[in-house]
Amino acid sequence: MDHFELRNGVLHCEEVPLPEIAAAVGTPVYVYATATMRRHVAVLRAALAPLDDPLIAYAVKANPNGAVLATLAQAGLGADVVSGGEYRRARAAGIPPEAIVFSGVGKTAEEMALALDGGLYQFNLESLAEAEMLSAVAASRGQEAPVGFRINPDVTAGSHAKISTGAAENKFGIAIGEAAEAYARAAALPGLRVRGVAVHIGSQLTSLAPLATAFERVGGLIRTLRSAGHAIEVADLGGGLGVPYDPALPPPPSPDDYGRMVCRIAGGWGVRLVFEPGRLIVANAGVLLTRLIRVKPGARHPFLVVDAAMNDLMRPALYDAWHAIDAVEPRGGRTIANVVGPVCETGDTFATAREMDSVAPGDLLVFRTAGAYAAAMSSTYNSRPLTPEVLVDGDRWVLVRPRQDVATLIAGDRIPPWLGITGS
Numbered sequence: 001m002d003h004f005e006l007r008n009g010v011l012h013c014e015e016v017p018l019p020e021i022a023a024a025v026g027t028p029v030y031v032y033a034t035a036t037m038r039r040h041v042a043v044l045r046a047a048l049a050p051l052d053d054p055l056i057a058y059a060v061k062a063n064p065n066g067a068v069l070a071t072l073a074q075a076g077l078g079a080d081v082v083s084g085g086e087y088r089r090a091r092a093a094g095i096p097p098e099a100i101v102f103s104g105v106g107k108t109a110e111e112m113a114l115a116l117d118g119g120l121y122q123f124n125l126e127s128l129a130e131a132e133m134l135s136a137v138a139a140s141r142g143q144e145a146p147v148g149f150r151i152n153p154d155v156t157a158g159s160h161a162k163i164s165t166g167a168a169e170n171k172f173g174i175a176i177g178e179a180a181e182a183y184a185r186a187a188a189l190p191g192l193r194v195r196g197v198a199v200h201i202g203s204q205l206t207s208l209a210p211l212a213t214a215f216e217r218v219g220g221l222i223r224t225l226r227s228a229g230h231a232i233e234v235a236d237l238g239g240g241l242g243v244p245y246d247p248a249l250p251p252p253p254s255p256d257d258y259g260r261m262v263c264r265i266a267g268g269w270g271v272r273l274v275f276e277p278g279r280l281i282v283a284n285a286g287v288l289l290t291r292l293i294r295v296k297p298g299a300r301h302p303f304l305v306v307d308a309a310m311n312d313l314m315r316p317a318l319y320d321a322w323h324a325i326d327a328v329e330p331r332g333g334r335t336i337a338n339v340v341g342p343v344c345e346t347g348d349t350f351a352t353a354r355e356m357d358s359v360a361p362g363d364l365l366v367f368r369t370a371g372a373y374a375a376a377m378s379s380t381y382n383s384r385p386l387t388p389e390v391l392v393d394g395d396r397w398v399l400v401r402p403r404q405d406v407a408t409l410i411a412g413d414r415i416p417p418w419l420g421i422t423g424s
């Protein structure tokens with residue numbers, strides 16, 4: 001459920017008509033609904049209510065805007081971070097250190113030191129080599145790092161290949177068959193307190209079965225580790241629950257279904273459970289608001305050229321992702337069209353032969369479900385400045401990231417002095 005609805009023929013975000021934002025900020029612009037984020041937090045919290053003190057650590061990568069993080073911090077969420085930058089953003093937004101988990105295969109010694117100094121709940125380690133590096137960093141500073149290993153349970157997540165992470169051939173985690181050895185080795189290292197396990201098998205999962213299989217395997221591993229003398233107190237079950245993008249497809253399992261499955265499998269493990277939802281919290285809380293520049297005839301269907309492009313919303317180009325496209329002020333008719341951006345690549349295509357609202361040049365459109373992995377993955381390709389972001393709360397709204405200007409882009413470059421160019 002989201003808070004983008006037609007009122008008197010005009011699409012609103014909560015109480016705010018989207019044309020008002022377009023007029024004030026220009027397009028393209030991302031617009032986020034506070035109410036949707038809060039609702040998703042409440043729904044997930046309710047689904048996990050039978051558990052004893054679960055930690056919901058929002059996956060910052062999904063949408064790292066400080067205003068989003070601060071909204072979620074206020075709603076009581078922690079953070080799952082994968083870089084020093086995300087750690088600092090989470091802290092800057094008011095997320096307490098004891099609610100931060102640090103994931104990722106490539107943490108550097110500098111990032112480890114940053115999190116050790118600032119404090120965190122747990123490092124999720126992905127290799128023995130990483131454990132050895134963290135041990136050296138922590139021990140040399142007289143600190144003790146709370147750690148768990150991310151286990152690769154070797155399950156097929158059934159999601160897009162580029163966002164599936166739990167198969168043996170993926171780069172993530174320690175093979176479940178090698179885990180006992182890794183725990184034994186890590187437990188002997190100074191500066192580490194080995195007390196957790198973690199798993200995350202992929203994103204936009206539309207079935208609970210692979211998650212359930214992965215969790216069963218983690219449960220078995222916890223028993224093995226305990227009988228080997230490891231005190232396992234934390235199990236991080238990752239994120240990954242899918243959200244509805246296409247209303248014509250069956251919806252993914254609900255947070256309630258997910259919560260019931262988790263309680264059934266993991267409720268009796270005697271650990272604190274951690275969750276790392278990203279998309280579930282923010283995806284449907286955002287739209288990318290764009291304007292139709294022109295209509296260009298095509299061989300089979302017309303091309304609707306909008307002012308947003310693949311640099312603003314990469315998901316269709318990268319994963320063939322489907323985003324609903326709706327007119328902000330529908331004219332009543334329907335059409336079949338290709339929706340494309342201005343970037344000079346055929347991949348800059350948002351939709352092909354899409355049945356959608358009829359629109360005319362100058363009309364506003366939205367790409368829905370653009371709160372997660374959208375602004376977060378944008379770039380300045382084709383020297384297109386980063387798109388601004390707006391947060392709505394009821395009838396008020398505020399720019400939470402101004403539009404980057406081209407002068408800033410140009411000023412970021414340094415021209416070698418020997419070229420003798422001073423610019424204009």
Ligand code: LLP
Pocket residue numbers: 059062080103104163200202203204238239240241276277278279280315319372373
């Ligand atoms: N935890 C870990 C360790 C992760 O790697 C991820 C996502 C999450 C949690 C959050 O997963 P979620 O609940 O959002 O599914 N850019 C892609 C998605 C990449 C996901 C990467 N890891 C997309 O646009 O679909």
